[in-house]
Amino acid sequence: MSRIYYTKPSIGPLEVSYATDAATNGWGERCYEYIDRFERQFAAFLGVPYAIATSSCTGAMHMGLSALGIGAGDEVILSDINWIATAAPIVHLGATPVLVDILPDTWCLDPERVEAAITPRTKAIVATHIYGNLCEMDKLMEIGRRHGIPVIEDAAEAIGSSYGGARAGALGRFGTFSFHGTKTLTTGEGGMFVTHDRELYERVLTLSNHGRAKGETRQFWPDSIGFKYKMSNLQAAIGCAQVERIDELIAQKRAIFEMYRAALEPLGAHLSLNPEHPGTVNGYWMPTAVFHEHVEFDRDALLQAFKDDQIDARVFFWPLSMLGLEGLSNNGDTPIAHGIYRRAVNLPSYHDITRADVERVAAIITKICAA
Numbered sequence: 001m002s003r004i005y006y007t008k009p010s011i012g013p014l015e016v017s018y019a020t021d022a023a024t025n026g027w028g029e030r031c032y033e034y035i036d037r038f039e040r041q042f043a044a045f046l047g048v049p050y051a052i053a054t055s056s057c058t059g060a061m062h063m064g065l066s067a068l069g070i071g072a073g074d075e076v077i078l079s080d081i082n083w084i085a086t087a088a089p090i091v092h093l094g095a096t097p098v099l100v101d102i103l104p105d106t107w108c109l110d111p112e113r114v115e116a117a118i119t120p121r122t123k124a125i126v127a128t129h130i131y132g133n134l135c136e137m138d139k140l141m142e143i144g145r146r147h148g149i150p151v152i153e154d155a156a157e158a159i160g161s162s163y164g165g166a167r168a169g170a171l172g173r174f175g176t177f178s179f180h181g182t183k184t185l186t187t188g189e190g191g192m193f194v195t196h197d198r199e200l201y202e203r204v205l206t207l208s209n210h211g212r213a214k215g216e217t218r219q220f221w222p223d224s225i226g227f228k229y230k231m232s233n234l235q236a237a238i239g240c241a242q243v244e245r246i247d248e249l250i251a252q253k254r255a256i257f258e259m260y261r262a263a264l265e266p267l268g269a270h271l272s273l274n275p276e277h278p279g280t281v282n283g284y285w286m287p288t289a290v291f292h293e294h295v296e297f298d299r300d301a302l303l304q305a306f307k308d309d310q311i312d313a314r315v316f317f318w319p320l321s322m323l324g325l326e327g328l329s330n331n332g333d334t335p336i337a338h339g340i341y342r343r344a345v346n347l348p349s350y351h352d353i354t355r356a357d358v359e360r361v362a363a364i365i366t367k368i369c370a371a
């Protein structure tokens, strides 16, 4: 029986031809060509004027928060259900991550909990669109406006998701993306910073170049201590091919989710999948099954059953406040986050997964539910 991976990039002849061209010709005067092109194409896809390619989403977030002036003594609100990458830059800047609870249906930030967590030290709200599901951006933006606090989007998992007609990542003060090998669009490792705000863009551009301002005529002259989170031209070449194929990549993610929805339909009394609320489109980065509270469900038994059948599955994110890391505690006031992770798993989704593969995964879930 063949192995079913939980993700796998879709790399075809276009990626290979651009990467080969970059490796052959993309040096010297041409060493930024694919980077510039990838940034332009990605910005156009997203509907934003400014984009900066980075070595990771973590780096994009680190620079964006730094450009907003976030530092020691400041607080940044984010969801307790998050990858550590969203919290780490806050800690590195000397600020305090404030972890709040999620909504039970979207598994994203609960706007009421966000508002309750605001203090005079709050300097930003980070909205992570988890697994492609959308945060309630209207409510979060309204809270942000009322309190004068920028809302930032971690859209690493939300390429292909949109809210009220705008693409995820294009709604907040800035957005960040990841092109890690597991993501819908990949450059191996990589990320993107996007914004509508020209001034913020210029600040991040300078930060991303070790503090050297664009237009500075003196060679090797930094004006500030910056960062080095650049994407290479080789990675950007692969990114250009991926962004040209983005509609196809997203459509396939959505088609895979539909296969799961159909195959798991009979188990509606046992579990829920990623929601797609009116006014939103879900890019379905990770099809995720959350078993209902009244259902007797042993996550480890399911993971073992998958493993025995050569199927990779992923655990739902642990609440960050559960990791026991310094600076990431929250007094246990995120009961929904702490209740969900052990009732949930991510299901395999990659571009050339077959309907038969999806049905094999669904059959194991069905068997576990019947047990």
Ligand SMILES: *Cc1c(COP(=O)(O)O)cnc(C)c1O
Binding pocket: 055, 056, 057, 058, 059, 082, 083, 085, 086, 128, 154, 156, 157, 177, 178, 179, 180, 189, 190, 191
């Ligand atoms: C993947 C991911 C990141 C990190 O991306 P890197 O490119 O690995 O830095 C950040 N946030 C979320 C929500 C992610 O899923």
